[in-house]
Amino acid sequence: MIPVNTPHFSGNEKKYLNECIDTGWISSEGSFVKRFESEFSTYIGRKHGIAVCNGSAALDVALRALNLEKGSEVIVPTFTIISPVQSLVNEGLTPVLVDSDEQTWNMDVNQIEARISSKTRAIVIVHIYGLPVDMNPILELAKRYDLKIVEDAAEMHGQEYNGKKCGSFGDISIFSFYPNKHITTGEGGMILTDDDALAERCQYLKNLCFQPGRRFVHSEIGWNYRMTNMQAALGVAQLEQVETIVSRKREIGARYNSNLTGIQKLQLPWRQTDYAENIYWVYGLVAESEELAQKIQKDLGNLKIGTRPFFWCMHEQPVFLKMGLFGNEPYPVAEKMARNGFYIPSGLGLTNDQIDEVSQRLLESVNNG
Numbered sequence: 032m033i034p035v036n037t038p039h040f041s042g043n044e045k046k047y048l049n050e051c052i053d054t055g056w057i058s059s060e061g062s063f064v065k066r067f068e069s070e071f072s073t074y075i076g077r078k079h080g081i082a083v084c085n086g087s088a089a090l091d092v093a094l095r096a097l098n099l100e101k102g103s104e105v106i107v108p109t110f111t112i113i114s115p116v117q118s119l120v121n122e123g124l125t126p127v128l129v130d131s132d133e134q135t136w137n138m139d140v141n142q143i144e145a146r147i148s149s150k151t152r153a154i155v156i157v158h159i160y161g162l163p164v165d166m167n168p169i170l171e172l173a174k175r176y177d178l179k180i181v182e183d184a185a186e187m188h189g190q191e192y193n194g195k196k197c198g199s200f201g202d203i204s205i206f207s208f209y210p211n212k213h214i215t216t217g218e219g220g221m222i223l224t225d226d227d228a229l230a231e232r233c234q235y236l237k238n239l240c241f242q243p244g245r246r247f248v249h250s251e252i253g254w255n256y257r258m259t260n261m262q263a264a265l266g267v268a269q270l271e272q273v274e275t276i277v278s279r280k281r282e283i284g285a286r287y288n289s290n291l292t293g294i295q296k297l298q299l300p301w302r303q304t305d306y307a308e309n310i311y312w313v314y315g316l317v318a319e320s321e322e323l324a325q326k327i328q329k330d331l332g333n334l335k336i337g338t339r340p341f342f343w344c345m346h347e348q349p350v351f352l353k354m355g356l357f358g359n360e361p362y363p364v365a366e367k368m369a370r371n372g373f374y375i376p377s378g379l380g381l382t383n384d385q386i387d388e389v390s391q392r393l394l395e396s397v398n399n400g
């Protein structure tokens with residue numbers, strides 16, 4: 032069996048976790064939390080890090096902290112995990128969607144300006160699957176129209192845009208440390224910002240809005256989204272290995288690329304743009320038809336090789352349709368990706384032999400199609 036993801040622990044994970052148990056510091060009060068916040072934010076090149084219990088929680092807090100007026104419009108890609116759009120809806124903000132770019136699978140930056148209205152207050156950037164969004168045109172729009180930028184860098188640990196770390200752009204950014212991300216804490220997330228007031232507000236919102244001095248007297252409602260010391264202990268150990276992790280992910284991608292190159296019926300991940308080289312968070316493929324995508328996933332499944340379909344577009348989500356959130360605008364590129372796209376095993380526990388085995392089986396499935 033080759034699962035779609037297997038985590039890999041080869042550093043100080045056990046040692047630091049044992050420290051938590053031996054000392055009894057297991058809640059969010061332990062010292063690994065502060066250390067992880069400080070080391071991770073330094074690594075990304077941001078002033079503040081606020082650790083939380085997962086990446087979706089990080090988005091909730093980041094968006095609340097920006098204090099956008101209810102009913103404001105926020106631009107976001109339709110091809111994304113639901114987390115950023117769920118946070119927007121929960122905050123009473125209106126998501127306005129943008130289609131994807133066929134090559135990079137990220138939001139098409141050329142379609143953003145046409146979606147800006149007098150109610151637009153922010154853009155949520157979501158870097159998808161391994162290549163960053165083209166940031167410069169977006170930063171320029173943000174300046175020109177006075178928009179906030181939230182950067183969802185959950186899939187981008189160690190990735191750079193023009194030599195600057197993803198997660199260091201815009202007003203506030205977030206990461207996830209779910210087990211299939213480059214760095215994992217089991218469940219976990221981080222908010223990053225350079226803004227002192229915003230950072231303080233995030234710490235407050237994630238911690239039940241406890242007030243300094245008057246702990247159990249509340250002026251606002253927030254969340255308990257704290258990260259435990261045990262999660263942070265894993266994070267500190269993982270961060271020590273980040274460079275090895277990132278280069279192994281690129282090796283996995285390159286090996287699949289050379290095994291699978293030349294298949295007409297499959298679009299492979301775009302290897303690089305003029306601003307970044309793919310980091311292959313997952314190794315995604317887009318088949319020429321929905322039938323072929325289904326067939327390959329079924330064939331691999333029968334051989335106990337894990338696959339996952341791509342994200343499903345936000346404008347086609349039953350929950351949002353029920354709410355009447357989006358009109359009938361077509362988003363043809365994203366719709367095709369959602370139907371014909373899937374990804375194959377690409378976790379850090381994967382061996383080269385397994386990569387070759389998966390590639391071989393995949394080629395057999397395509398050729399018998």
Ligand SMILES: *Cc1c(COP(=O)(O)O)cnc(C)c1O
Nearest residue numbers: 085086087112114185186207209
């Ligand atoms: C994984 C992911 C999230 C959510 O993170 P969780 O920790 O699973 O809540 C948010 N955004 C993107 C782009 C992701 O890939």
